[in-house]
Amino acid sequence: MKFESEGLISLNINGEIYDYKLYQSLESLARTRSQRKSAKELNISHTVFNRRILKAEDKLGIKLTQKAGNGTLLTQEGRELLDEYRKYTIQIEKTSNINIAGGHISSGLLESIHLPFNTNVYSSSDKDAFELAKRGVVDILTLDDPLLAYELNIDFTPIAYDYLVLISSPNSKEVNSINDLEGLEFVNVEGSAQRLAWNSLEHYDIDYNLKYTVNSQFDAFKMVKNSKNLHSFLNASYFKGNEILKFDTRHVISIIKVNEDKPEVDRFIEYLLNDGQKLIEKQGFTLI
Known part of the structure; x- marks a missing residue:
């Protein structure tokens, strides 16, 4: 570059x-x-x-x-x-570049791959990025979790699949089954796909405690690894961990076209869904 x-x-x-x-x-x-x-x-x-x-x-x-x-x-x-x-x-x-705003995982994905387009990427929570989109300052909105799009009945385009893995503090007890999650303390990441993990624990009638809340998965990872008995569920595309809730937490990484008047936006989306899939897979995501 x-x-x-x-x-x-x-x-x-x-x-x-x-x-x-x-x-x-x-x-x-x-x-x-x-x-x-x-x-x-x-x-x-x-x-x-x-x-x-x-x-x-x-x-x-x-x-x-x-x-x-x-x-x-x-x-x-x-x-x-x-x-x-x-x-x-x-x-x-005022630029011909494609302005992109979105969640840390989805925007990080687009930052990590070399695309044949000129882009500006702003990383935040899904909700903060949506506020930028409403103000008309971005061309594409990316979502770590499609929940926001579902709630607002907005059409979105899936570009990859991801799931959550369990990250645990060093020397914490080994987790081999769902029941081993009983009573554990977790770090929550605001505005992430972690809701899928918490919903799953409630479905399995597991008692758990959200002890801390942070703004990014990287902060959660650091906090867990520097503690004695904390855990978190983080995206498998960025972190290696226990896949105990892999199938329960599978979700799409998606994009929403905000600017209808910039031809480059359509070409960008078309590229992600075709040739760009190979680049996305190399970053640890599952293809659509």
Whole structure:
């Protein structure tokens, strides 16, 4: 991907100006999950890339990135900063690019694959993305869970299937059957497809406790792994875990065409449903 500085904007945060280079770095890192890959993508050295992040962290007083295995992920604060930048640019720019807003899983999928289209992607909860769509600032709405579309009787286009896996704290008791979920404490992710897991537990008459609520699955994963006895159900496309509710939590990842007047939108959807399916499958999703 080629990056151009022309036309890109800077934002003033607490009296400090942060130019487009920081947001390019966060944007790339959100997609590659590797500082070295992002540095190569931006045509700068790994040292320059790392220094750029560290300088911003020092000025902001927050951590923007965190190590995850052999890679690097954005922290919650890093994602929020990037999301605000995306939201701002989507609203002020009049562009031929396809503007996309949606849930963290569905928008993350479209960010992760290299598509032959120019896109701007804003990641949030399904409900927040829907608010942007109502204001007419996005061309395509993506949904992690089609519940919102069902409730509002809106036509949607499935592009993949996903399901939820059980993520547990280290050294917590092993779960081999539905009954082993009795009495466990969970981290809830607001606005996600987790409702399918909670509905299933209630169907099986399992007593459970939603102890914490967070805004993203990545925050839930971090909280569970750093605790002694917490659990969560997260998307199998992004996380490896116990598939005990695989068939109960299978659901579609979908998109909704918002802008009827941009021809590129129709071509984009057509691509996702045909040639793009191979790219979607490589990201861990099940094909339609």
